[in-house]
Amino acid sequence: MIKKLGPRKPRVPFAIGYKKYVEVRMSRSGALEQRVTNCIRLLAADGVEKAKSGHPGMPLGAADIAYVLWQKHLRFNPDKPDWINRDRFILSAGHGSMLLYSLLHLYGYDLPLDELKNFRQLDSKTPGHPEYGHTPGVETTTGPLGQGFANAVGMAIAYQVLRNSLSKNGKSPINHKIYVIAGDGDMMEGISSEAASIAGHLNLSNLIVIYDDNKITIEGSTGLAFSEDVRKRFQACNWNVVKINGHNLKQIDNALKGAGNKNNKPTIIIAETKIAKGSTCLEGSCKSHGSPLGEDEIINIKKKMKFPECESFCIPDDVKAHVKIRVDKLKKEYEERNEKFEEFMDKNPEIKKRYEEYKNKKNIDINELLNIDFKKDKIATRSASGIVMQYIAKKVPGFIGGSADLGPSNNTMLKEYPSFSKTNRNGRNLHFGIREHAMGAILNGMAVYGGSVLPGGHRGGLLPFGATFLVFADYMRPAIRMASLMKLHVVYVFTHDSFFVGEDGPTHQPIEHLWSLRTIPNLDVVRPADARETAAAWAQAVNNDENPTALILTRQNIPVLDRAKYASAENLLKGAYIISGEKDRDNLQLIIIATGSEVSLALEVQQKLQGDGVSVRVVSMPSIELFERQDKNYKKTVLPADCLKKVVIEAGVAGGWYKYIGADGLVFGMEGFGTSAPANVLIDKFGFTSDKIYSQIKNRFDF
């Protein structure tokens, strides 16, 4: 259990008596502390005011919490934002970004005051919501509610993995905490319930969430929509729960002292606060949430707080000095801890080697994967993927992940490794439960944990993967978007990729998902045509650390294409390639583009048409994104503009295919939802037989 809170008798420095000591403390340090929190408040208010846009309420309300956390608990070195052993600070309530920027500036990060003055302006380091890889000290991009909370759970998993990996005799040089400030919105979003459940289940005890319980949302009081007993809810998920007054510095301090690594449970500190605390007229009002306070009000606040009325972005010298003491101490502590870290590493060369490996992403040799013997003529790409993943697991130590309870169907179990659990931190198989959304955000947290937060900094650490049925990618879409926005190295394994799912019916048959994923910027969607393309797709997904990759895999068995007859699957890396050229090189009459399971169908159609003397090319196009990254010449070679007759075969909506085939092109796809029936019946119903496609092409193009 967590310590009981309340005033504790401090050590009294001189024999001045307790009462006198308290008086002195109140008048000096106490007043000064208040002054620092007010300075944070005013920096945030000034930032929003200057931008004429932003969210002042949250920073004013949470300034006391943030101050105590940063001044007394958070361990970091502003000169080393990438220090692996730093405590992490995640502002899940990302709309309060000016709070974070104010802290980063005050505590010495490379974020000049001018950047705070440039809040929300083009190319500033202070965008509307905190952005990962953009501003030193920002651990993850937040704003969409619940994401930061769940990212932190991912970081806490990654922490346990790293700590365990670098430990000897139960001791590890990795030892830090993960702090989150979350708001009412984070609490309401379902993703936080999913993530909290996982965190409690896995005993992620260094995770400490401070819930800025200001009881105000955009529509008014949280009482309009939210009357949960948050204490009970988190207790139900195996968390420590502490409730405090979020403006009482002593209570905040005590709660934080009692939190973390105590009894194997994560901790939530429910801090009751007033939104816009310190404002003379908007304290407690939803009007302070998303609009500047107004010039007059800011002057009023400055008067009240005894700050220079007409000065903006003012940081008084005593505030600076107060904070500097902390930063100097932290830097010293950093040096000491780093020294010990190096000592430990020098004494344990094997662990040092592991750590070096961890820091540098390891590439995989595509040829090794292409040479895998799949031992079958026909194999589902999900099964091929499962075989390939076993190879990758051996070569890439940071390769870790799991499924949202579909491991046996997604074929994502790393068979030679145990499950990660509260008792086994050595495991590499994660069991996310039926919680796709949290899975997505946890992967993001795991991906950022070991990498650099600096713009252009190194990638490294874990390579997390997560799996579910393609149709349920919808459940985790907001997290996929965040991964894409942050350009994280994350791999999604989406199986059961079309109506070929069969009997499970329209709720389980993806129709729109290929194109809906392809619309997300920075996401590579790769739908391999057979086992070999699956191997190549995995090589691409592992070796490309620039952005996330979604692998789209079949449920049903499909032929392993004879690569002596057809072009090499290595061409997958180019996104699209001529897998089977036209008979008559001087007279290309038709191009059939296909992806995934439809490539072998396209090859059948080609054969039929060539039997009639039509010169047909088949292009396997597993990834539009990879293809678009090729040079113009290559693109023209594969899809020459002067061949006007082009068709696409893909078991999904037509979406953006017309870009490649023109408005007159023909898409053999799906126009509505699927239906429940055996796949072999649906093939016929939806027209995905070579006979049907062959005759439609003949009719359309008068061959």
Added chain:
Amino acid sequence: MIKKLGPRKPRVPFAIGYKKYVEVRMSRSGALEQRVTNCIRLLAADGVEKAKSGHPGMPLGAADIAYVLWQKHLRFNPDKPDWINRDRFILSAGHGSMLLYSLLHLYGYDLPLDELKNFRQLDSKTPGHPEYGHTPGVETTTGPLGQGFANAVGMAIAYQVLRNSLSKNGKSPINHKIYVIAGDGDMMEGISSEAASIAGHLNLSNLIVIYDDNKITIEGSTGLAFSEDVRKRFQACNWNVVKINGHNLKQIDNALKGAGNKNNKPTIIIAETKIAKGSTCLEGSCKSHGSPLGEDEIINIKKKMKFPECESFCIPDDVKAHVKIRVDKLKKEYEERNEKFEEFMDKNPEIKKRYEEYKNKKNIDINELLNIDFKKDKIATRSASGIVMQYIAKKVPGFIGGSADLGPSNNTMLKEYPSFSKTNRNGRNLHFGIREHAMGAILNGMAVYGGSVLPGGHRGGLLPFGATFLVFADYMRPAIRMASLMKLHVVYVFTHDSFFVGEDGPTHQPIEHLWSLRTIPNLDVVRPADARETAAAWAQAVNNDENPTALILTRQNIPVLDRAKYASAENLLKGAYIISGEKDRDNLQLIIIATGSEVSLALEVQQKLQGDGVSVRVVSMPSIELFERQDKNYKKTVLPADCLKKVVIEAGVAGGWYKYIGADGLVFGMEGFGTSAPANVLIDKFGFTSDKIYSQIKNRFDF
């Protein structure tokens, strides 16, 4: 508080003594009851076996619960699946569909035994997961986990609305319960936490969820990923919680007797069960979840249960007779209740009138909306929408909805009506909190509540709407898909529809969302160009009850186009129209297609190009889906194929636009994520000025 459970002394019919009575009861009724539950089990197992596909574990495990519920509590009339006062039964664990089909058949619904034998086959009434509007007695489509649970919350809201609307002096002829069977997966999905929180907050006391707690998921024991104290979790959300043995018929009965309408709280009955209960070798095993049990095992089970070994789909006469007693009683009860209902209605003609109105969706006159005086030259379409909605609220009594805590930004408050709350069932403004996903599924539940569950049956009841920022449509995407699949009459109000959001930055700027929504079959996506198109869009959304509509609205002010100069906004109903024709009708040189805020930009570009003598047509294309429903001739008239020069201006990804402009067409859209800066700065950065577009068009087409 809920009643304490335990054996209650029954009334003993004769003076045979309690002990003797129990003996008799056990040997007759008890054994017979067990026989009925086993019959249900075997129907389900046979169905899955014959289909060679499906989920037998859940039906076997939950058969006892389902039997007691249907035999003793659920009030329905199988001949009248649309009876408004029926209890609702929602199988949220939709993969257990054979349980539902077995019940529907046994209890006399129009679902012949042959349909059970046709489980999961093409065009059968027994698809892999239950489908709304397809099988009588199926209240909503389930399968994607958590959706059914949240639908039920929506039904419970709709119930309160209707009950209140038809009440007099606190009495109402509407009086029934809503029962859900939910599984572990439903519990884990975040949407159920969101929905449970809302249900408890709103005191939805006639909602009774039976949690089939079988502790098994696909990957194995729920202990792998799920260790919540479910009791505490629901208590935290203001629910009654009862825990029982889910195979003890008496405990199930007592729990159900004690549930509903007791103390203003919804109830969850945590029923501990064994998956595949009754199986000789797979009881308690995850292997029973998603595969047939196997012929041998089914024979073993039949032997054990004393059912004819070699007969499939066997319903013994004593089982039939036992069930018939219940059904006859229910039909009689229906007649009585219906009589009283009619009496009440006859006595209260005003209420009767309201009920008639409720049953029949009311159309709105588009002209009335088009004539609204918006009183401004420039107005954001979200603001125009807010004005239009006030008119609709007056005309359409069932128009009810709200926002995921963005009411003031989405402009969705119905100003003359109160909020719906636990104390005011008369309210028409719902406060969903920051819970987009539950909002989506609740809208679905509200939409199905008052309509017909029969194929081709009438639409009616409420017209629910839900709002959030367009970018957060991702959070509710699975529920939007379900609405589209079920073709529900639901309206989404998605505001802040592009990078014009400005300072909030890339996390809040939709880029891919227009096209990702357009990929969903059956969903109309409508992005009006100004206030008048917004009015027309609302008319379309209200009057088209065939499928859901997503309205896509601007944050920023945009011109109200002069309809004396430009074509009427009524043309929005056609999806696309020539808003401003080319100067030279005989020489159409260029077509600019635009949507939403980009239409006025297109008109500016047209003017510039026409200044240079280029004959340009501007097509406003608010809805691709509506356009595709027009006849070929109209489509050709608007977008003639012989005009090869076409461009699109839309502040999002290019997606599927090439279908309308050809591979050579030019899309002025977004290629990556947005960035944080004032909108007027971003306009320039992303090239959305008439100057930039004008000069690019000139260059490209050599005008």
